[in-house]
Amino acid sequence: MTMELQKAICCHCSGRCGVLVGLADGRPASIAGDPSHPVSRGFTCKRGLAALEYFEHPGRLDVPLRRVGKRGQGRWEQVGWDEAVDDIATRLAAIRDRLGSEAVAYLAGTFHGTDQGIGVRFMHLFGSPNYGGPSTICAGPKIEAEALTYGFGPSAPDARPGETRCVLLWGHHPSASFPVQWGRILASRHAGARLVAIDPVRTDEAQAADLWLQLRPGTDAALALGLLHVMVQEGLYDRAFVERWTLGFEALRQRVAAYPPQRVAELTWLTPEQIVDCARLYASERPAALSHGSPNGMGRNALSCERALALLIALSGNLDRRGGNRLPGPPERVRTKVDFEWYEALPISQRAKQLGADRFRLPLDGYERLGQAGRRLWPGHEYVVDATYGAAAHAPSIFRAILEQQPYPVRALLVQHNNAIGCYPNAGLVRAALASPNLELLVVHELFMTPTAAYADYVLPATSWLEKSYLYVSGWNGLVVATPRAVAPQHERHSDYDLFRDLGARLGQAVCWPPTLEALWDHLLEPAGLTFGELSTRAQNWIDDAAPPERHERLDPSTGAPLGFATPSHKVELASSILAELGYDPLPGYEEPLDDPGQERDYPLLLMAGATHPAMTHQDHRQIASLRRQHPDPTVRVHPATAAELGLAEGDWAWIESPTGRIRQRVQLAERVHPRVVDAERWWYPERQGAEPELFGALESNVSVLTDDDPQRCDPAYGSWAFRLGRCRVSRAGSWR
Ligand SMILES: Nc1nc2c(c(=O)[nH]1)N[C@H]1C(S)=C(S)[C@@H](COP(=O)(O)OP(=O)(O)OC[C@H]3O[C@@H](n4cnc5c(=O)[nH]c(N)nc54)[C@H](O)[C@@H]3O)O[C@H]1N2
Ligand SMILES: Nc1nc2c(c(=O)[nH]1)N[C@H]1C(S)=C(S)[C@@H](COP(=O)(O)OP(=O)(O)OC[C@H]3O[C@@H](n4cnc5c(=O)[nH]c(N)nc54)[C@H](O)[C@@H]3O)O[C@H]1N2
Ligand code: SF4
Ligand SMILES: [Mo]
Numbered sequence: 062m063t064m065e066l067q068k069a070i071c072c073h074c075s076g077r078c079g080v081l082v083g084l085a086d087g088r089p090a091s092i093a094g095d096p097s098h099p100v101s102r103g104f105t106c107k108r109g110l111a112a113l114e115y116f117e118h119p120g121r122l123d124v125p126l127r128r129v130g131k132r133g134q135g136r137w138e139q140v141g142w143d144e145a146v147d148d149i150a151t152r153l154a155a156i157r158d159r160l161g162s163e164a165v166a167y168l169a170g171t172f173h174g175t176d177q178g179i180g181v182r183f184m185h186l187f188g189s190p191n192y193g194g195p196s197t198i199c200a201g202p203k204i205e206a207e208a209l210t211y212g213f214g215p216s217a218p219d220a221r222p223g224e225t226r227c228v229l230l231w232g233h234h235p236s237a238s239f240p241v242q243w244g245r246i247l248a249s250r251h252a253g254a255r256l257v258a259i260d261p262v263r264t265d266e267a268q269a270a271d272l273w274l275q276l277r278p279g280t281d282a283a284l285a286l287g288l289l290h291v292m293v294q295e296g297l298y299d300r301a302f303v304e305r306w307t308l309g310f311e312a313l314r315q316r317v318a319a320y321p322p323q324r325v326a327e328l329t330w331l332t333p334e335q336i337v338d339c340a341r342l343y344a345s346e347r348p349a350a351l352s353h354g355s356p357n358g359m360g361r362n363a364l365s366c367e368r369a370l371a372l373l374i375a376l377s378g379n380l381d382r383r384g385g386n387r388l389p390g391p392p393e394r395v396r397t398k399v400d401f402e403w404y405e406a407l408p409i410s411q412r413a414k415q416l417g418a419d420r421f422r423l424p425l426d427g428y429e430r431l432g433q434a435g436r437r438l439w440p441g442h443e444y445v446v447d448a449t450y451g452a453a454a455h456a457p458s459i460f461r462a463i464l465e466q467q468p469y470p471v472r473a474l475l476v477q478h479n480n481a482i483g484c485y486p487n488a489g490l491v492r493a494a495l496a497s498p499n500l501e502l503l504v505v506h507e508l509f510m511t512p513t514a515a516y517a518d519y520v521l522p523a524t525s526w527l528e529k530s531y532l533y534v535s536g537w538n539g540l541v542v543a544t545p546r547a548v549a550p551q552h553e554r555h556s557d558y559d560l561f562r563d564l565g566a567r568l569g570q571a572v573c574w575p576p577t578l579e580a581l582w583d584h585l586l587e588p589a590g591l592t593f594g595e596l597s598t599r600a601q602n603w604i605d606d607a608a609p610p611e612r613h614e615r616l617d618p619s620t621g622a623p624l625g626f627a628t629p630s631h632k633v634e635l636a637s638s639i640l641a642e643l644g645y646d647p648l649p650g651y652e653e654p655l656d657d658p659g660q661e662r663d664y665p666l667l668l669m670a671g672a673t674h675p676a677m678t679h680q681d682h683r684q685i686a687s688l689r690r691q692h693p694d695p696t697v698r699v700h701p702a703t704a705a706e707l708g709l710a711e712g713d714w715a716w717i718e719s720p721t722g723r724i725r726q727r728v729q730l731a732e733r734v735h736p737r738v739v740d741a742e743r744w745w746y747p748e749r750q751g752a753e754p755e756l757f758g759a760l761e762s763n764v765s766v767l768t769d770d771d772p773q774r775c776d777p778a779y780g781s782w783a784f785r786l787g788r789c790r791v792s793r794a795g796s797w798r
Contacts, residue, residue, distance in 0.1 A: 212627025417455025539607020
């Protein structure tokens with residue numbers, strides 16, 4: 062037997078660690094960290110180490126399945142790939158001819174490989190603006206908020222051991238979500254950096270911190286405005302930078318005057334002293350890296366909160382500074398997926414039909430404005446923000462359009478790497494939309510049979526990351542990494558790219574799709590004078606294409622003036638001109654996240670809905686035995702004092718109820734959570750029946766059943782929903798399994 066080692070990148074989460082795959086006679090036989098990877102340097106977490114178990118899992122889908130019988134009954138027949146794609150293309154064309162391209166929608170989940178979200182290109186060419194996904198609540202709010210403020214986002218927290226003097230973790234749990242970055246933060250801490258954690262839960266990060274602020278969930282925007290208040294009031298900001306590079310300081314000063322520590326303390330459940338201490342520490346220990354997770358980007362304050370964090374970075378003098386928050390922008394010599402999404406192909410008349418855009422104007426009108434500002438600074442890049450983030454439709458509005466046929470009907474839904482039931486708020490409504498007779502065609506492209514796939518007309522088998530090549534072009538750190546696929550696609554599995562290339566070919570887009578994923582990578586690398594084959598097989602299979610820090614100071618050769626920032630004014634816009642033009646408040650503000658006082662009596666506890674678990678990615682990995690052993694049941698974390706009041710003990714099953722539904726999870730007593738808060742998670746049971754009504758238990762134990770999708774309570778400009786926040790009550794469920 063011959064054994065050969067091949068480089069690959071783990072795509073089980075967006076950490077993108079380098080791995081070495083041992084191939085025995087062409088089959089993957091071992092997996093280990095790749096010490097030569099410039100960032101992960103040999104690290105792999107438990108999910109990475111379970112990658113072969115995942116790859117070889119007997120539940121993997123191998124062949125296309127077509128529904129027979131009623132939707133959701135779980136009866137399928139096997140069909141060939143071409144036959145399935147032929148039929149899907151024919152039906153999409155018929156729907157387009159009858160109702161317009163906008164009657165076809167696409168949902169793409171988070172990163173699982175570098176062809177993630179490639180259907181956006183197909184949609185632009187097909188003429189539909191209706192692609193959506195978790196991007197609106199994941200990195201989207203910070204990408205948008207930072208781009209509005211200083212032209213590109215997200216900035217890259219640059220924790221440098223020995224240089225960085227403070228790390229501020231804001232709603233971020235990197236020990237579970239980005240372990241490699243956590244390693245760097247810990248190394249910085251050991252080298253003397255101060256650590257601050259802002260989290261309702263006493264996480265490992267909070268435990269290691271010099272200062273931990275256990276704020277009320279959902280009040281981050283108020284806290285950020287309070288910190289800005291202290292900085293402005295006490296003159297703790299970088300005056301030279303503010304004078305030279307920012308616009309709107311006076312307006313900001315007036316705005317933050319309304320957020321003194323005493324008021325903010327009441328809103329956030331903190332003390333005024335904690336707020337003052339935090340502001341002083343962050344503002345005085347320079348360089349400081351602010352690293353934010355995704356929970357701040359939720360609900361009606363999403364954009365305001367992320368804008369306020371962007372202002373903290375700018376005012377404290379940490380923007381685009383080594384050891385602070387770097388602002389590399391897109392790579393200088395390599396095209397990115399943004400350049401490939403082909404937003405320009407979507408006719409302007411169709412753009413205006415984007416679902417949600419009547420209410421949330423930033424993804425429609427803001428995208429073009431951000432693009433214009435970006436082109437000046439990064440010639441050759443039509444847009445600097447990915448359309449998946451910058452121009453996505455509002456996913457909850459897609460489900461409502463299916464059910465209510467308002468403002469127009471959506472009749473076909475293509476779902477790729479996205480377990481929609483449980484990913485989006487109000488899972489009961491999502492299920493109703495997928496099961497609705499209004500939906501003529503539901504296609505799910507997946508690795509496994511999921512609760513979402515259970516409703517499909519076609520379930521198509523996808524390749525996982527070991528079966529496809531990888532080219533990652535990151536604006537976050539400018540690193541461009543290439544690896545060839547470790548093994549050829551098995552059975553009838555096809556990559557995300559292949560599905561849309563094949564559909565495109567049947568719908569008049571053939572010339573727009575390079576024949577292979579590798580040919581697409583060649584196209585992206587072309588300006589660097591490289592081919593994918595060359596880069597992916599080199600000993601050093603990566604290039605660092607990041608702009609140096611403080612790029613805004615560089616002189617523009619054509620004008621001789623400093624380049625500045627990629628905003629309409631070329632300055633850091635403390636008050637955003639784009640938001641003002643779109644009729645929104647140009648400054649960050651704060652509103653109560655849950656404006657439902659009537660419900661407080663019936664639902665007295667605050668619900669946190671879905672923290673990251675180190676052994677699992679979102680709803681994935683529940684079927685991987687070695688990982689499931691580490692986390693066998695859906696878990697709700699309850700403070701021991703609250704549990705005692707409710708008569709709950711460790712391991713009990715408890716009902717958790719909200720105005721939208723009820724679920725049951727197992728109680729874990731946790732001093733770490735606030736007594737007035739419970740922390741529950743997403744769940745489904747791959748080992749159970751998929752057919753209705755059981756549906757893998759997806760509606761029985763999934764916290765997303767309890768969250769609110771009402772567009773009125775989403776962020777008014779960008780549409781983010783409160784995916785991790787709500788009200789609930791908890792009671793004993795007795796034993797049931
Ligand atoms: N209540 C609550 N809701 C949340 C969150 C929360 O914390 N709480 N988090 C939100 C966030 S930040 C995100 S990013 C989303 C994540 O939501 P999703 O993106 O839906 O993530 P997963 O649950 O991991 O489901 C992804 C699916 O992709 C499949 N898959 C993996 N690789 C591939 C591939 O290469 N091709 C194809 N076609 N399929 C593949 C997997 O089998 C899996 O079923 O959830 C969001 N929703
Ligand atoms: N193991 C693992 N790693 C992952 C993923 C995964 O599912 N599993 N998913 C990947 C993806 S797509 C994403 S988006 C990232 C998410 O990465 P992170 O954002 O770092 O992780 P989370 O656990 O979702 O949330 C971070 C912290 O926010 C806290 N929190 C909850 N509500 C609030 C609030 O209202 N305010 C504040 N300040 N804090 C709050 C939680 O207690 C938690 O400790 O992780 C990525 N990496
Ligand atoms: S952190 Fe774990 S799952 Fe994420 S890329 Fe790295 S090894 Fe893979
Ligand atoms: Mo995410």
